[in-house]
Amino acid sequence: MSALSRRDVLRAGGTLAAVAGTGLIGGAAFAASSGGVPASFAHGVASGDPLPDGVLLWTRVTPTEKARPGSGAGPTVPVQWEVALDEDFRTVVAQGSVATGPARDHTVKVDVRGLDPDSWYWYRFRLRGVLSPAGRTRTAPAAGAAVERLRMGVVSCANWQAGHFAAYRHLAHRQDLDLVLHLGDYLYEYAPGEYQARDTVVRPHDPPVEMTVLEHYRRRHAQYKSDPDLRALHAHVPFVVTWDDHESANDAWSGGAENHTEPAEGSWIERRAAAQQAYAEWMPVRYGAGGQLYRRFAFGSLAELSMLDLRTYRSRQVGDQLDRAADDPDRTITGDEQMRWLTSGLVAADAQWKLVGNPVMIAPVRFPSTLSTRELQALSQLTGPPVEGAPYNVDQWDGYTADRAELFNTLRDHGVRDTVFLTGDIHSAWACELPADPLTYPFNRNSVGTELVCTSVTSDNLDDILRVPPRTASLSVEAAIRANNPHIKHVEFDSHGYSVIEVSPRQVQMDWFELADRTDPESSARHAVSFAVAAGTQRVHQVQEPLR
Template sequence: MKSVTRRDVLRAGGALAAVTGAGVLGGQAYAAQGGREGALPFAHGVASGDPLPDGVLLWTRVTPTPESVPGSGVGPDVTVSWEMALDERFTEIVAGGAARTGPGRDHTVKIDVAGLHPATSYWYRFRYGSAVSTVGRTRTAPADGSAVDRLRLGVVSCANWQAGYFAAYRHLAQRDDLDLVVHLGDYLYEYGPGDDAAADAVLRPHDPPLEIITLEHYRRRHAQYKTDPDLQALHARVPFAVTWDDHESANNAWSGGAENHTEQEEGTWASRRAASQQAYAEWMPVRYEPGGRLYRRLTFGTLAELSMLDLRSYRSEQPAHPFDPGIADPDRTITGAEQLDWLTSGLATARVQWKLVGNSVMISPVRFPSTLSTEELRALSRLTGPVTGVPINVDQWDGYTADRLELFAALRDNGVRDTVFLTGDIHTCWAAELPSDPLTYPLNRASVGTELVCTSVTSDNIDDILGVPPRTASLALEAAIRVANPHIKHVELDSHGYSVVEVTPGAVRMDSFVLTDRKDPGSGVRRAASFRVDAGTQHVVRVWEDR
């Protein structure tokens, strides 16, 4: 964390914002900050999310005048109409209506459509005046209690605009077999230009050109990300289920603050968090409004349930160091008491086979080998959060062991089977078992579930941080991690890309796909590894790896 540079950028950016702030931007300046003037008024695409058996959420943003740019707080209140059909040509329109929007919600539009048929594909579009948006496609969930043969998910996290291009989204959009994209957090980053792990590889500078702390800033950053053509294409193709991690607000956020927030220079945390949450509610296709509850559950017949967690809003502050006895304090929490009760009771009473958990930080216990060099430990800490004095990551569930013990005990004591945590955050690919008793594993291989972790879309990982070619220095580091943590069946520390998770009655399978080059907008992709969790086993099996 380069705090001096970050503060310098913030102060310099404040002066720049006074000249180029969104409130005075016209169409030409908007195009310069990443917008496409010729695509107005629907320059930010369309999206859908949170599919139910009888409904889905639709989203867009309208720019009714050249001055009504994101974050500006100016422009008229307008009416945007929408329609939904059973075909791409809209010859069979089944729903439609109109919605008012204006500067109070940054001219974003969210429509919660009800009365739809389960397991059905729909096309939708928006109109403002004579302008028509891109046509989006979405799909409702299967009927409650229905038998489902397959559910296929795209799984992504950690997309840093500055660190590379979003080719991973393009490759997912080009598939035609996804039911849902699960975004596990760090959809955007709060940093200013050059003030993050990608400081030496800034390909696309952030807008606004400073660390974002106000509502105007967060709105502009969301808007910039949604001008990316690959992200727009994926949103228009597949419904999303999203949650936030820390960078949607600030690095290593907790309920009362963040590592990347200083009240003396940036105002109160409550104000900054409220701004980030309002912009998130406006700009993301999710059933969430400021002050509401982000954690929720989506059901797909009798095959699977997806519990999306919020691990930032209620958590206690991270321990200062791994020797802090507070790590095991039952009064400290990563979930908050209400969310943990909701999660454990939901898993214990679920009437589906597979219990999937959308989990923003790793739940598997991880001990970093004591043999690591100082440079290797420093590189790992850039990915995982604080690693101080001993090998443990206190920003993950490792820093909140009482909550993890309670959750694992609920799974074990209630005989819950087929629980799979889908995780992001750490910029690397992992597959692990969740030991019922980590101290006796692997002699006692009893496992309460499994965890599959996707790599980053673009955000830095080990080879980027160490400045070495991929699949060189990381190989020994990966081997050492596996030796120190026998429940971890796979770890790959170098690649960028996405995962595809297929759920069937017999197994959950994760295929990890990696980009050829995150700095190339036309990057190719290849399947790098595949892992399977067979029904009833609670164990991970490697089924394929590209060596």
């Protein structure tokens, strides 16, 4: 997520004493077993990137006590893996062995092929006779197959220091999900005291510094995967992921980041390379460090899912003194090659629904000047620096209007229907139509698609920044935004939680669920609201009942 000089804002909120690394968490897990997880597999198992004939499997092993994440120590060891039709592993359909060692931080990734489409499988690993927990995964439907429904959990912005991951626990308890879509900010780079829950560190980051080098990024990934609810969800269904900025540093762009200072924090190129290497090692994704993260998945004739990378190729964000540069056609958020890939794929798609995994919001948003200074300052922490006195999303597609116009014009000119952008980043819930011309909408009613935005798992939102009870000050802000932006049909700034989305031939529906207390690992959750997009309409409308 973006912020106005967040490094200064957050540190000014009170820098807490740095907490000494607890080793648990950074990875001294060899001697301890948490929640019944074997010490050799302390970070669990995961799967991702499902194809009709295969899926990617992941784990991390701790062969010796010295082989802690980020240590660069420990032996190279063989790890066996197997895939079965049943959870008792009586019918094994694929198996093999792979070596891992300190060069890849003892992580294991296996791209299993030759599986049947649209099928559930169980998988596990073995190190020196010790079995990992078993994971469950699913392949995608066959190419062109008729599919009645696709149901996904949708999450974004999970800050360890701001709370517990009860949202993941609730998703792991569901039995109706085909996969989980993680739209970025899987982890955060900050040190203890720099970014947390209303300036309270619920649980401190390890290492107890801002991560800038490979050891830091590896240890932070290890810490997040020590969370039992995240481990449970990874073991329950495959993930499809992309990154946003905090996997490297706040407001990252191709040549730097707001939260990176040279030379004090070293070279940005080296820091980004370290972040990408750790991501490639620790995430269940078909990605190698320095390679191409954007990619596309097909789910029969029902849907195609295009996952974007909106950090690696983008131009530097504009500032308030350079607001006209937001319209400069030489600036980009996607990069030329990714834009060609995206637009050609949307135009040529055979599937009914064109889903776009979109790390930052694409709907145009103009914030009303009637808001108070305090409200504007709070919004600026969510959405970016002020432009002409009122903040808008210059870290998002609003700061790259030429790219957005090219994409929207392509959808309009080629008559592409049923395009839905699925978005994270902004720590709030939104349901939007995407006007070809925002200035005349809704009178011209020319919507080129829709956007559904999930809220944060734990990261601060508007009521947290304003230090007020939920559903108080935010109500007037939400009403003003809807009044100034008629294409925005829903916005809610206060909740933390998760979403569930179902894609069917008839419609796409998203349900938002909110946690009672993000700081409580046992927090309950309740259904908050639902919106749907009927096939062929390019419109969003509220639905009274959640998915069954």
